[in-house]
Amino acid sequence: MNQSSVLTTQDVCSGYGTATVVRDISVDILTNEIVGIIGRNGVGKSTFVKTLIGLIRASNGKVTLFGNDITNLQPELIARKGVGYVPQGRGIFPGMTVNEHLLLGGYLQRDSKKRSKFNKLIFDLFPILHERRSQMAGSLSGGQQEMLAIGRALAGGPEILILDEPSEGVQPNIVGQIGEAILNFRKQLNLSIILIDQNASLISNTVDRAYAVEKGSVVAMLDSDAVRDEEKLSKVLSI
Amino acid sequence: MGPLQLFLGERDLGKQKSSLIFFLAYLVSLSIVPMVMGDYEAMNFAYFLLNVPLGLSVTLVWGYCGILSFGQIAFFGVAGYAYGIIAGNLTQLPAYEFIGIGGGILSSMLLASILAYFLFFARVENWIIPVLTLVFTLLLETFLAQTAGYQWKIGNVLLGGYNGMTGIPSMRLPWIDDPLYGYSFYYYVLTFVALVFVALRIFINSKYGSIIVAIREDSLRTEVLGYDIRKWQFFVFVLAAALASVSGILYVQWGNYITPSQLGLVAAAQPVIWAAIGGRSSLLAVSLSTIGMTWFSFTLSTQGNQLSLIFIGAAAVASIMLFRDGIVLTLWNNVGKLGKLFEKK
């Protein structure tokens, strides 16, 4: 399959108030590709993806989706254009049931046939969600909540999915499960995925390549061989 | 942000030298007021001035500690009533007015501590406090409104129900025979209010002030640092009640009269509006806006048309929409900006 650009950024800068956190980041994500964005705590990875999806204003630079400029659009518009987001800390709605989360995510997908197809896929990937579909999300375990957040984002049928720290606060065996699921639905849905994480095994098992970020800038591009090398990875992640 | 943030570290306007000069000029101009005005205008101005501690009490709990209270007017009222009861019963004693003042402030603080226990030790959510204090105020009003008969006679003072308590003793100084009125009452109020103001400013800029502001900014972090925020909130709330009660006592000494409707719904919102309009995180700004708003309301009512409430409402709306931090504070900061521009040039 010919790989074309899904999401690209050019020299994106952003931050909070007067403090700039993200400095001139340019990335390019191709179709059906899993790209990691890795780096230590507080280097600006999350700020960068929040800029991508419109939660934080870019003070400079440009974000394009399939060649269309989406810089600083409202987050809901960006979501409707096909950018799915699984936030750090999962961002589930504790007072709503599992089913309601999937329904909410599904509203982006106007085609009801596709919607049921996606729902089926989600329940296949994460059977536990089906089991607990009428339970309040707030009462789920961390790993289950992470699955729910992923499911919610998938339900909308995104073209590109952004996962921010899916392994955070999740038991190691579940992390593996999530990694498998990521590979699984990438295959089934032909998705592009941006994965931000600090878990070396999750990164090396799933991503095709990765950008290493330090102090708000991209310092290196790790190709597929480099990301398989866990030692090298941990170096980037822990320095 | 610039100049605004420069001021953030300091807990009131007027810490810098130039602003200190402003504060002194403010005080001096207030003390000149009676000289350019008649006896009765001095009495009127005394009314505007005696509301300042009430405005400051909202500034303290809301602006500095982040607790919005509609109950300040209740403490104002309780102190007024308590002063009336105590001073009214002790007229035989020398300096009974002072006993009344002390008793008034103490009764308010006592009531505030009971209420504060319910509020802070139950750890209710923040938004509940304004609503609950409002309900408390209305309860007090309902109770006082029905105390008309002789069964509500305390000593030889009648509570008076909805019609209010009449004949509350005026202020009298031990070495002067006549009760204070006009000019002398004005200077008495000015002295009292200025002392309260200065004391409060010293307090708020002390290390205790830092703790209080820290609770407003991030209560969780403050708690982690080892401060029992409930105790601090309790303390600030009771202190604010003491401030409000100063106004309440000065008020009954001014008008010799208090009614339950003075602690009603309309009255309860007033000090909050003064604080919001002035800029609730500054004592100086709120003292100015309190005088300004009471004057504004008085001036409107002398016009004899039906528009006064509309203007007061519009003032509240405009100050919120146009001046994010309150009129006085915003103007002050911008004047500061202008001053900086001149210095550079």
Add this chain to the structure above:
Amino acid sequence: MEIAPLIISLVYQALTAGAFLVLCSIGLMIVLGMMNIINLAHGEIMMIGAYVASLLVTEGLPFFLTLPFCFLVGVLVGLVIEFLFIRYLYSRILSALVLTWGLGLIIAQGALLIYGPFLPSIKIPFGSIEYGGFTYSIYQLFLIFVAALLVALIYFILQKTELGLKARATMQNPEIASTIGINRKKMFSITFAFGAGLAALAGGVLAPTTTIAPFMGTQFVAPAFITVVVGGATNIITGTLYSAGSLAAIRTPIGMYLGSFAGTVGLFFAALILIRLYPNGLASIRLFGRR
């Protein structure tokens, strides 16, 4: 006196009082619970509803047909207020409080200037029925029905419709909601307008039982706020129901045996004690826990 009619009368009174509390507070509860805005102009919006009903009835429209207009005018007023003011104040809950206080004053005094001190009252529809020495107003029974219907309707909207789900998601986490395609601003506008519409509708429904005057809104403020505070903002439906129910159940027998003053004071104290026991509101009690 026979015991059965007395018990029925007490139940009727409690339900009436509960319905009154629900009608007063439901609009306020939605705006507060969903948007964290304390709308001090709530009573005035109820007043607008009553005014719409009275003016239309004077024009010859049957009372029940005026109710949709009450709702619509309320929605319209809500949209205007939201558009002009509230949308700039979402993160500033306390500023919104002062602002709505000012708006309330302007609306009430404006109504006084435009329409004079009173509007003609609306004749209470239906008659009364008698049982065991007590008579019951059919319209009060209707009000109980309306209150129940409104609660059920809101429950349905919030739980079963796309709009309701989106609104709840926005209420729980507006940022995350926006990342799954929900327009936060639109949801806030709709919620505020809906809350105002409900307030105006409640004002319209209560209009026949009240004096229709510019400052009539103040009578609803205290009951509405007490209900909301006791209920808590975590769950609109259970909060309103538990709170209105328990307050009415406490107030009615006290009022019946000791008189209105004791009933009112009992209501306030019940509120204080319930808050001490359940600082996060009665809604935080889960009768049907799913844990």
Add this chain to the structure above:
Amino acid sequence: MDRNEKDITVNTENVESDGSTRRTFIKGSLAVGAALAMPAIITSKSAQAAGHAAAVKVGHLEDLSGNLAVYGVQKDHAAQLAVSEINAGLTLKGGPVGSGGLGAFGNVASKPPLMGVGKGDLNYVNDGGGRSKEAVTFTEDDEILVDSGDDGILGRPVELINLDGQSNNNVWQQLTRKLIQGDKVDCLVAGFTSAEREAIRPIVDQFKQLYIYTNQYEGGVADANTFCTGAICEQQVIPVVDYMVKTFGPRIYTIAADYNFGQLTAAWTKATAPLVGGEIIEEEFVPLSVSDFSTSIARIQAAKPDWVFTLLVGSNQSNYYPQASAAGLEYPMASTVNMAQGYEHRRFSAPSLNRMHNCVNYIEEIPTKRNRDFVQRWYKMFPNDPYIGQMAQNTYFSIHMYAKAARLAGTTEQEAVKKALESGMSIEAPEGTVFMEPATHHAGHYIRLAVADAEHNVQFLREWPMITPWWLHRMGVNLVGKKEYKQYIPDEDPYFTMFGK
């Protein structure tokens, strides 16, 4: 708002045409009179220019905005009407009749009004109330507004300084200080609620200001500087309780506003009901904030009274009437406040106030020619007003009465005017003759028992052409002889304390 002409002119068709022609004639003659008087006005103007005829200042303080504006605006309009008439050289008939003035009105009813005669039966003038047919003693002038022979007051124009109390007692106190000390008004007319009056009375007394309180209230103010021209309990409660007990039965349920007015009026009811054979079976006091009455309605039904005495005040509490009516509560009702003050019979749809009885000193519907003329004058000046309440009429005649007193005193110097007002002034008000009782500073009123029927038409069942206030006499008050500055309450009267609260 449309006024319903029919309501005002109850059973008066026969005099209608006659009255209107006479009215036009009077108008014409007034115009001629004014033309003739032109030189006089010019001279007075020039005299004013000469500097010794500054305006007479009448300070008028009422609530023009806020909750109580309903009543305040009416009173403000009444003051404007009175002042404009005074400045146009008109006055209400009447004058000093001396402190024996009361007797002069003995001819009003067929039998003289009796007080406390009979075996424990406080037999008021209800037997005397009906007009005597044989002895045509009841003569009431139709035309009460006559030429005063004066420009304004003593040749000085009257200036009305009307301020807005904003329904806020703090503002009231400030504005009173402004009027007294700042504007130095010659006469202060102010006050709707008793709380407002009590808020300003200390200031009034401090400056010995001549002050007229025009509202109906619970009674008891004995203040050398204050003249109360509204009706009080002994004028309103006793006649209506007497009538109700005799007509409907002795079992009374009192539901009253839980504040001074309601509690004190209820105390009056409790103390006087036994005198006329009535009995209070239950008293309920309702806080002013209550607006949902289902519990009270059930209590009334459980008590099964013969009639209900409703002393409910304010717009929240008037909700009682539609709610009780909808609940099918059909007991006869009596009140001292409703209809005459808040015109509930106009605002609420029938039959909420069916069988509501009230002894009023004024109500817009009074079917006399003098009142119809007054109503006409009023709506000519304020065509959009909804109703003329009793407190508005009181303000109207009070300002005229002040003008008369000042003329009598020959000066606006306040102590002299107070003396003049203590001379036993009588004035022909729209309600009938009003007599300012010197010793108590309260007014004797023409009291009518008005009742609303199922269609809310007002009828008058009885009339007491003069009931003078007596309770303060009983308390030993004589303000002419001994100055006092307090408000007596029934708790101070041993008779009342027998009944307790």
